[in-house]
Amino acid sequence: xxxxxxxxxxxxxxxxxxxxxxxxxxxxxxxxxxxxxxxxxxxxxxxxxxxxxxxxxxxxxxxxxxxxxxxxxxxxxxxxxxxxxxxxxxxxxxxxxxxxxxxxxxxxxxxxxx
Amino acid sequence: xxxxxxxxxxxxxxxxxxxxxxxxxxxxxxxxxxxxxxxxxxxxxxxxxxxxxxxxxxxxxxxxxxxxxxxxxxxxxxxxxxxxxxxxxxxxxxxxxxxxxxxxxxxxxxxxx
Numbered sequence: 001x002x003x004x005x006x007x008x009x010x011x012x013x014x015x016x017x018x019x020x021x022x023x024x025x026x027x028x029x030x031x032x033x034x035x036x037x038x039x040x041x042x043x044x045x046x047x048x049x050x051x052x053x054x055x056x057x058x059x060x061x062x063x064x065x066x067x068x069x070x071x072x073x074x075x076x077x078x079x080x081x082x083x084x085x086x087x088x089x090x091x092x093x094x095x096x097x098x099x100x101x102x103x104x105x106x107x108x109x110x111x112x113x114x
Numbered sequence: 115x116x117x118x119x120x121x122x123x124x125x126x127x128x129x130x131x132x133x134x135x136x137x138x139x140x141x142x143x144x145x146x147x148x149x150x151x152x153x154x155x156x157x158x159x160x161x162x163x164x165x166x167x168x169x170x171x172x173x174x175x176x177x178x179x180x181x182x183x184x185x186x187x188x189x190x191x192x193x194x195x196x197x198x199x200x201x202x203x204x205x206x207x208x209x210x211x212x213x214x215x216x217x218x219x220x221x222x223x224x225x226x227x
Contacts, residue, residue: 031213040123042204042217043158050212058214090157094213102148103215105158 002026004106006091012112013081021076021109023091031094032074033058033103034066036087043090049074081113118207120218128226129197135190135221137205146208147188148215149179153201161203164188175199200225 007022023032030051035043045058049068063085065077074093078085088110092103121136139145149161162173169181179190188205205218 033214035215035217040219042118042219043206043215044217045214048212048214056212092158092215096213101213102160102163103213105150107157 004091004093004104006089006106006109008109009107010110012114013078014114015082017081018077018079019081019111020078021089021091021111023074023076023093023106024072025074025091025093025104026072027093027095027104028071029093029104030071030096031103032068033092033094034064034074034076035090035092036060037090037108038087046076046089081111083113085111086113087111118205118216118218120203120205120221122221123219124222124224126224126226127195130194131225133190133192133195133199133223135203135205135223137188137190137218138186139188139205139207139216140186141207141209143209147179147181148206148208149173149177149188149190150204150206151201152204152220158204161190195223195225197225197227199223 004025033048034046037043044060047066049055052071055066067075088108091106094103095101117140119138147164150158162171164171164181172178202220204220206215
């Protein structure tokens with residue numbers, strides 16, 4: 001099992017450019033999440049999905065869109081990148097949260113917007 | 115709004131010293147509590163979790179945490195740290211049925227030889 005993988009690992013964008021970050025999990029998890037990590041702020045939830053074809057907003061959704069067309073994949077899109085979106089992005093997945101289920105994290109994508 | 119507070123942003127200690135990291139949350143209902151660790155250049159890994167039962171939870175690598183409901187706290191402890199414990203530590207809480215994690219700001223721990 002690869003667990004949770006993220007593509008790409010690093011990316012540099014210019015302001016206004018667009019890109020898509022891919023998260024894939026091979027654990028047949030129902031729930032998937034996108035977080036951003038900024039110094040001194042911990043991780044903040046951007047969007048999440050409770051199943052194929054469903055998505056919902058998290059704490060900091062502005063400037064991002066997501067799609068979950070397949071159960072194993074969760075895409076995070078930036079339509080028009082801004083310097084404020086410079087961050088490390090982590091994807092996570094979990095079985096249904098009820099019970100002692102934890103989230104499993106991917107290795108992260110370091111994004112710089114110039 | 116619910117929040118998670120970690121009291122120390124940076125901690126520096128010597129090998130074999132004891133470690134205690136504070137975590138408080140503001141939510142009056144049922145919570146699920148976690149401590150995650152992020153080693154330099156790596157992704158987050160689960161140290162331990164509390165869902166119910168014994169409030170003293172033991173995790174990996176000799177870490178433990180105690181849930182004190184009356185104090186809304188979930189402090190992390192390790193009796194004797196090693197250089198390899200150098201990492202950033204995050205306390206996190208789930209307060210809803212969607213499993214959304216709310217993280218504290220993190221504590222950077224540096225263990226010197």
